[in-house]
Amino acid sequence: MNTQSTYITDKPQTRSKKLDIKIREMEIDDLAPVFHLGETLFDSDTLPTMYRTWDDYEVTGFFNEDPEFCLVAEHKDRIIGFALGTIIIKSRSAWKYGYLIWLGVDPAFQKQGVGEKLYLRFQDLMIAEGVRMLMMDTSANDIAALKFFKKLGFNQPHEQIYMTLNLDNHRKSKSRKTKPAK
Numbered sequence: 522m523n524t525q526s527t528y529i530t531d532k533p534q535t536r537s538k539k540l541d542i543k544i545r546e547m548e549i550d551d552l553a554p555v556f557h558l559g560e561t562l563f564d565s566d567t568l569p570t571m572y573r574t575w576d577d578y579e580v581t582g583f584f585n586e587d588p589e590f591c592l593v594a595e596h597k598d599r600i601i602g603f604a605l606g607t608i609i610i611k612s613r614s615a616w617k618y619g620y621l622i623w624l625g626v627d628p629a630f631q632k633q634g635v636g637e638k639l640y641l642r643f644q645d646l647m648i649a650e651g652v653r654m655l656m657m658d659t660s661a662n663d664i665a666a667l668k669f670f671k672k673l674g675f676n677q678p679h680e681q682i683y684m685t686l687n688l689d690n691h692r693k694s695k696s697r698k699t700k701p702a703k
Contacts, residue, residue, distance in 0.1 A: 547591035619647035
């Protein structure tokens with residue numbers, strides 16, 4: 522789920538028997554599996570309005586800067602989910618803000634409690650760090666993510682509008698104007 526990038530795919534899953542899921546801090550050997558899982562979950566073709574880009578820096582950046590807030594869900598030695606977040610400290614504010622940036626679960630394991638376990642461990646870390654407000658964001662169209670986070674206690678969604686401009690057309694237009702005439 523991507524906060525701004527929190528997405529849950531809403532694919533029908535059958536509930537199986539209780540999974541043996543281990544939630545732990547991400548380790549260096551987890552970087553590639555987490556990156557590749559994120560690639561499948563946060564695809565710009567599937568999620569064209571996603572304004573945060575999933576790339577290798579997302580995983581390595583958070584792992585290098587806030588490793589204690591990078592979690593993985595593991596089932597039978599396989600990474601099946603992850604959570605990446607940070608703490609934001611604003612100047613002139615007594616509050617610390619937790620920010621869940623990415624939360625993703627392998628589609629084969631969704632609707633089996635994996636995302637909730639990841640989130641609850643992340644929440645515990647934030648509480649231990651003295652965070653007073655936890656934030657996440659997601660697409661207004663991602664009904665599954667909205668239901669998921671509402672179930673976890675998030676409320677009062679605030680609408681945010683962002684706009685995009687594809688500069689490729691401007692770049693092409695500008696290059697045609699600057700080419701010397703023959």
